[in-house]
Amino acid sequence: xxxxxxxxxxxxxxxxxxxxxxxxxxxxxxxxxxxxxxxxxxxxxxxxxxxxxxxxxxxxxxxxxxxxxxxxxxxxxxxxxxxxxxxxxxxxxxxxxxxxxxxxxxxxxxxxxxxxxxxxxxxxxxxxxxxxxxxxxxxxxxxxxxxxxxxxxxxxxxxxxxxxxxxxxxxxxxxxxxxxxxxxxxxxxxxxxxxxxxxxxxxxxxxxxxxxxxxxxxxxxxxxxxxxxxxxxxxxxxxxxxxxxxxxxxxxxxxxxxxxxxxxxxxxxxxxxxxxxxxxxxxxxxxxxxxxxxxx
Amino acid sequence: xxxxxxxxxxxxxxxxxxxxxxxxxxxxxxxxxxxxxxxxxxxxxxxxxxxxxxxxxxxxxxxxxxxxxxxxxxxxxxxxxxxxxxxxxxxxxxxxxxxxxxxxxxxxxxxxxxxxxxxxxxxxxxxxxxxxxxxxxxxxxxxxxxxxxxxxxxxxxxxxxxxxxxxxxxxxxxxxxxxxxxxxxxxxxxxxxxxxxxxxxxxxxxxxxxxxxxxxxxxxxxxxxxxxxxxxxxxxxxxxxxxxxxxxxxxxxxxxxxxxxxxxxxxxxxxxxxxxxxxxxxxxxxxxxxxxxxxx
Numbered sequence: 001x002x003x004x005x006x007x008x009x010x011x012x013x014x015x016x017x018x019x020x021x022x023x024x025x026x027x028x029x030x031x032x033x034x035x036x037x038x039x040x041x042x043x044x045x046x047x048x049x050x051x052x053x054x055x056x057x058x059x060x061x062x063x064x065x066x067x068x069x070x071x072x073x074x075x076x077x078x079x080x081x082x083x084x085x086x087x088x089x090x091x092x093x094x095x096x097x098x099x100x101x102x103x104x105x106x107x108x109x110x111x112x113x114x115x116x117x118x119x120x121x122x123x124x125x126x127x128x129x130x131x132x133x134x135x136x137x138x139x140x141x142x143x144x145x146x147x148x149x150x151x152x153x154x155x156x157x158x159x160x161x162x163x164x165x166x167x168x169x170x171x172x173x174x175x176x177x178x179x180x181x182x183x184x185x186x187x188x189x190x191x192x193x194x195x196x197x198x199x200x201x202x203x204x205x206x207x208x209x210x211x212x213x214x215x216x217x218x219x220x221x222x223x224x225x226x227x228x229x230x231x232x233x234x235x236x237x238x239x240x241x242x243x244x245x246x247x248x249x250x251x252x253x254x255x256x257x258x259x260x261x262x263x264x265x266x267x268x269x270x271x272x273x274x275x276x277x278x279x280x281x282x283x284x285x286x287x288x289x290x291x292x293x294x295x296x
Numbered sequence: 297x298x299x300x301x302x303x304x305x306x307x308x309x310x311x312x313x314x315x316x317x318x319x320x321x322x323x324x325x326x327x328x329x330x331x332x333x334x335x336x337x338x339x340x341x342x343x344x345x346x347x348x349x350x351x352x353x354x355x356x357x358x359x360x361x362x363x364x365x366x367x368x369x370x371x372x373x374x375x376x377x378x379x380x381x382x383x384x385x386x387x388x389x390x391x392x393x394x395x396x397x398x399x400x401x402x403x404x405x406x407x408x409x410x411x412x413x414x415x416x417x418x419x420x421x422x423x424x425x426x427x428x429x430x431x432x433x434x435x436x437x438x439x440x441x442x443x444x445x446x447x448x449x450x451x452x453x454x455x456x457x458x459x460x461x462x463x464x465x466x467x468x469x470x471x472x473x474x475x476x477x478x479x480x481x482x483x484x485x486x487x488x489x490x491x492x493x494x495x496x497x498x499x500x501x502x503x504x505x506x507x508x509x510x511x512x513x514x515x516x517x518x519x520x521x522x523x524x525x526x527x528x529x530x531x532x533x534x535x536x537x538x539x540x541x542x543x544x545x546x547x548x549x550x551x552x553x554x555x556x557x558x559x560x561x562x563x564x565x566x567x568x569x570x571x572x573x574x575x576x577x578x579x580x581x582x583x584x585x586x587x588x589x590x591x592x
Contacts, residue, residue: 070388
């Protein structure tokens with residue numbers, strides 16, 4: 001079924017009618033197509049569900065193109081990013097074409113479905129802006145961090161599962177909760193892996209999030225646990241290259257205060273709520289469990 | 297009526313719910329609101345027509361934000377551009393928020409209206425990419441140039457007038473032709489003014505288009521008229537700073553071969569077709585005539 005989504009994505013891109021777009025799009029790595037797979041698992045395979053899945057993957061691709069421009073990322077899914085190979089301007093323009101093509105197709109769907117997906121794109125754009133702004137200074141507010149994570153990472157997954165449920169006349173609220181919690185857990189695990197994995201596994205330097213100014217949950221938990229001189233030291237490490245001694249200190253203090261375990265426990269709690277929300281859907285439960293166990 | 301559109305635009309931006317977005321949006325100059333005025337002139341003033349006008353202005357603002365990033369423009373409507381004051385990344389993110397908010401609201405309209413506007417955004421994004429790619433080398437193909445101009449500049453105006461006509465149950469094809477031709481004429485006049493006006497009037501150096509690599513119609517007509525050594529000389533001036541002697545030569549050759557008159561005649565022809573298409577609508581005719589007479 002996922003092959004039909006791939007083929008539909010190609011058709012939509014070709015419909016734009018400019019060979020330069022097709023060439024650039026073909027150079028992108030498609031990734032896991034998580035959102036498309038969720039749509040197909042929740043809604044039965046049909047022309048409509050395949051098109052919905054293709055539209056959501058176009059939106060996701062567009063958001064990653066713009067994210068990489070904003071984060072100045074040189075790699076995406078192990079291959080050089082479009083901004084790195086073709087320049088930021090091309091990445092912005094390609095993203096705009098994919099976004100607008102996706103929206104053009106979305107209007108053919110039921111209004112609730114179209115609205116659900118469209119609103120999530122506003123949320124993820126706002127989330128991206130919050131992420132950039134939060135990284136300007138040391139953030140120790142866990143609620144603000146979780147809200148940003150929800151907007152930036154979870155809303156499109158939430159909208160994908162809710163829209164698929166609407167298409168299949170299932171319970172959109174329940175499937176929306178599943179998607180939201182899957183997205184949040186996924187990102188918390190990602191944040192943990194940035195700290196506990198090594199450079200070879202990550203394909204980028206470890207603790208890169210903090211170097212880029214991003215105070216993920218384990219850092220926020222560490223800050224809460226440290227005494228005032230520790231707090232000052234942690235803040236002084238924010239948003240710059242870390243010495244070996246500094247990263248060792250952060251890791252050992254995180255171990256002492258069980259910050260990774262605490263973040264993992266929250267991901268587990270969110271995953272359990274996701275599972276409960278779609279109780280009985282073994283395929284969706286398996287997706288969550290695989291995600292929770294990943295190590296890269 | 298236009299005040300109600302301004303107020304609706306503000307409401308939509310505030311609905312996004314992030315004060316940083318409101319602050320950034322408030323710093324933009326609203327411009328002439330040509331597209332909103334066209335919508336209100338074609339469709340009677342109603343909650344729906346005001347909302348449609350507001351949506352289109354959000355889309356237009358988003359496209360200008362991204363255009364300025366792509367063209368590295370430091371000024372927009374006489375004030376520093378967002379990319380100049382807040383950085384390109386912020387301009388990309390703000391544009392994404394405005395685009396997606398506009399699309400979120402668009403889905404509440406009749407499918408034909410939503411589709412008409414959404415498709416024009418894909419067209420304008422493709423047009424922007426064509427514009428950038430065409431400027432990489434000397435382009436002497438007038439048809440390719442006009443196609444790019446249509447996509448980049450005229451499609452959103454065409455969609456605005458056609459969508460307003462659909463809302464008012466008027467002839468969408470006829471009003472679409474009006475909008476398309478208004479957009480094309482407007483841009484041809486803009487291209488002419490870049491050559492015939494002085495720096496003080498333009499607020500930027502004269503003949504800036506050609507310096508940036510853009511071969512507008514008068515340059516294409518000049519290339520067609522020149523002998524082979526003239527063609528070589530013109531091409532050698534492309535996409536770089538011009539000496540005083542070179543710009544004088546280009547202007548005198550354009551005069552000799554009546555290139556400006558030829559471009560103006562095409563704008564006039566397109567305007568006449570626009571007028572014919574909405575014959576009897578004196579307000580729309582007046583907009584075209586005012587535009588044709590502008591000198592800045």
